[in-house]
Amino acid sequence: MVFDSDDTEAVGTAKVQIAMRYDDKNKQFAILVIQLSNVAALLLEQDQKVNIRVAVLPCSESTSCLFRTRPVEASDNLVYNEVFWVSISYPALRQKTLRVDVCTVDKSHLEECLGGAQISLAEICRSGEKSTRWYNLLSYKYLQKQNRK
Amino acid sequence: MVFDSDDTEAVGTAKVQIAMRYDDKNKQFAILVIQLSNVAALLLEQDQKVNIRVAVLPCSESTSCLFRTRPVEASDNLVYNEVFWVSISYPALRQKTLRVDVCTVDKSHLEECLGGAQISLAEICRSGEKSTRWYNLLSYKYLQKQNRK
Numbered sequence: 001m002v003f004d005s006d007d008t009e010a011v012g013t014a015k016v017q018i019a020m021r022y023d024d025k026n027k028q029f030a031i032l033v034i035q036l037s038n039v040a041a042l043l044l045e046q047d048q049k050v051n052i053r054v055a056v057l058p059c060s061e062s063t064s065c066l067f068r069t070r071p072v073e074a075s076d077n078l079v080y081n082e083v084f085w086v087s088i089s090y091p092a093l094r095q096k097t098l099r100v101d102v103c104t105v106d107k108s109h110l111e112e113c114l115g116g117a118q119i120s121l122a123e124i125c126r127s128g129e130k131s132t133r134w135y136n137l138l139s140y141k142y143l144q145k146q147n148r149k
Numbered sequence: 150m151v152f153d154s155d156d157t158e159a160v161g162t163a164k165v166q167i168a169m170r171y172d173d174k175n176k177q178f179a180i181l182v183i184q185l186s187n188v189a190a191l192l193l194e195q196d197q198k199v200n201i202r203v204a205v206l207p208c209s210e211s212t213s214c215l216f217r218t219r220p221v222e223a224s225d226n227l228v229y230n231e232v233f234w235v236s237i238s239y240p241a242l243r244q245k246t247l248r249v250d251v252c253t254v255d256k257s258h259l260e261e262c263l264g265g266a267q268i269s270l271a272e273i274c275r276s277g278e279k280s281t282r283w284y285n286l287l288s289y290k291y292l293q294k295q296n297r298k
Contacts, residue, residue, distance in 0.1 A: 015271055057287055058287070094285075095161070095162040117267060120283075122164055123283060133271070135269040136243075136244060136246045136270065136271045138206055138248075142207055
C-alpha cells in the first residue's frame, strides 16, 4: 500500500464547527460554538481542560466582543453548544472578523491559546438564515516555528 | 444628521478580493488575487508599494506554498489580478488554511506585513466552480495593541 504524503498529513488538523446567524430585526448577531474535533493536533498535554474563545474584531468600545465557553476535559471530540449574542448593526458587522481561539488554562490560571481560525464577516448573510460550517485551526506553535524560519 | 457610531466605524476596514477554484482532474488549486480596497486603513505611510503574500498552511515540504504578487504603488484601490497554482490532492487541500497578508517592502528590502486574513479551506468545493469573495483584513498593529491590553 502506498501512502500519498498529502493524504496522511490530512488526518492531522484540528477543526471547529461554528454556526452564525444575523437577526436583522433585533440587530443581533448570534455565534454558536458547536464542537471541536481532533484537538490532539494542537499538541495538548494530557488532563487539560479546553475552552474556546471567540472575539468579534476590531472591537467597538461600546459593546461586548470577547466571549469564552466553559472549559471541557480534553478528548477526541469536544462538544460545547454555547451561544453568544452581539448587538451590532449589519453594516458594522460586515466590517468585522470573527477570531476563534482554542485555549487551555493552567494551574496558575494563565490562559494559553493553542490554535485558531479567523472568519471574515464581509459577506455574512442578513436574511436570518443560519450558516453552519467547519473551520480548520492553525496551530500557534506551528506558526511560531514558521516565523522563525 | 445623526451618525450611528457602528456605521461610521464601518468605513475603516481594508478588504481583499480573492477567487479560488479547485481543478479536481489535474489536482490543482488556483488562487486569484484580484484587488485590495481601502488599504489606508492599514496605516500606510505615503509612497509605499504594497504586495500581497498568500500562503497555503500548514506547508508541505514537498510543494510550493508561499506566493507573492508584484508590488503596486499605494492608492485607494489596488488591482493585482495575479493567479497562483498549487498542486495538491483534494483531501489534503481541505485541511489547509489560506493566509493572505498585505505587506510593504522598505528601502533595506525588509518585508513588513500590515494586516491579513485567514481563510479556512475545510469546506472548499471540488466541483471546479470559482468562488469569488471579499475578505476583511485585520490590522497587525491593532492586534498587537489588543494583545498588550
